[in-house]
């Protein structure tokens with residue numbers, strides 16, 4: 609898993625039982641992609657459906673990913689929350705932490721993200737930490753400072769496996785993709801930061817996210833330190849998502 613490209617789809621708040629099922633059945637004809645770890649992050653209410661379909665229809669070729677998790681570790685009086693332990697119970701593999709839409713709409717910052725990371729690691733699942741700067745921060749030349757602050761929550765975590773998605777906020781859902789030069793600079797910076805925070809003996813995956821599609825995926829996967837993609841809009845269609853998986857397999 610830690611030496612393959614990852615292609616993780618983030619459905620955000622999209623999906624319905626019947627459509628999800630139809631999509632899962634289409635994935636049965638997906639060509640072999642043995643060099644790619646494939647995952648889909650569905651809304652929480654559909655995770656069990658997805659996981660069952662992955663097992664029964666797809667022989668676990670696609671991992672079940674959650675878009676978020678509670679910051680509270682155990683059972684308790686936390687109405688509306690879903691714990692990391694519950695995610696593990698239904699077969700989730702990877703949990704997104706700190707997607708920029710979580711900080712934009714729910715005010716999540718480092719402290720909460722750190723609690724979520726710890727909870728996910730404690731139940732044996734893989735957290736995928738999302739980081740990214742806003743347009744104002746990039747225009748002010750502060751992108752590395754901002755990303756370094758977001759990555760600082762990785763320090764001292766009890767794990768040898770670190771997965772991060774670099775998603776410039778200005779590139780998410782906008783059709784604006786960072787240039788390959790911008791991606792190369794930031795991914796090399798993130799790689800260096802992870803080594804200094806977590807030690808030289810960690811497994812690292814750094815995914816790019818932000819308007820990745822069938823047309824630009826191959827160029828993005830060719831950039832050094834790009835170990836995959838976190839894909840929003842283009843993961844909702846079988847054709848575009850599998851074209852991105854093909855590009856990862858060929859890279």
Ligand code: PEP
Pocket residue numbers: 618620775779780781782783817818819820838839840841842
């Ligand atoms: C995302 O939601 O993480 C994302 C990158 O979205 P999009 O691919 O639609 O820009």
